[in-house]
Amino acid sequence: MLRRVSPHLLLRSLAAALAIGGVGVWLATGAHRGWTRTSEVEMRRDEVTGIDYPVRRDKFTAGIEFPFAALGGAALLAIGAALLRPRERSSGPAGTP
Template sequence: MNRAGLFLRRAAVVLAGVTLLVWLLTGAHRGWTQTFVLVEKTDEVTGLTYREYQPRFRPGVDFLGAGLLAAVVFAGVGWTLDRRSSLR
């Protein structure tokens, strides 16, 4: 067993878990990642509602896909390192 390969496979599992957890805990937004969110507010004087953008990070499916793809790459490299060391 190659220690680097084992480390990369474990890192892949952790990365996939953290990516999924962050995506789920921030609302599981099924659109693209947003850095500004539209919020409706009410004017105190006139009582009219208006929209305002607030800076907020909402990871979307691109964030989820990139994190899971990176985890797959880590696992693949770890598996390849283990295969190469076992062939020697």
Template structure:
């Protein structure tokens, strides 16, 4: 049981890190839109157009680490598995 919970802890930490990395490893918090830069040809005003896009932030990395760490700590509540050593006879 203990090792199973520790595996879950590892997967959660890795999942958080993976989502964060694949999302562009942004240093800020998650966002739900991105701004695409545009240029108005007549006025030459540089502006941005908003598009809906979910981009995970560092909160996903931290969330994965905190959740994984919590599972790791919970794993200590379960007893160590009994290791049976083979008996060697002289």
């Protein structure tokens, strides 16, 4: 039987996954400090003319906005989780209403 996961735990888990995933993708694609790229240029030389020419090929490289966006999203989810956290019942001293 499935246990019902409380919303604040779900949001905290999502926040952690987003932060780890975003930073992880950025690190895995080379920790590029510029903007995200979906292609890169490799220079080759034409032997007859001596011209250096670009050959563009598809390659995803996550830019610096990637971990920042992931951490920003994770922070929002964490705030949401904190707001949804069930408050503990306060048991006052004996005799108080």
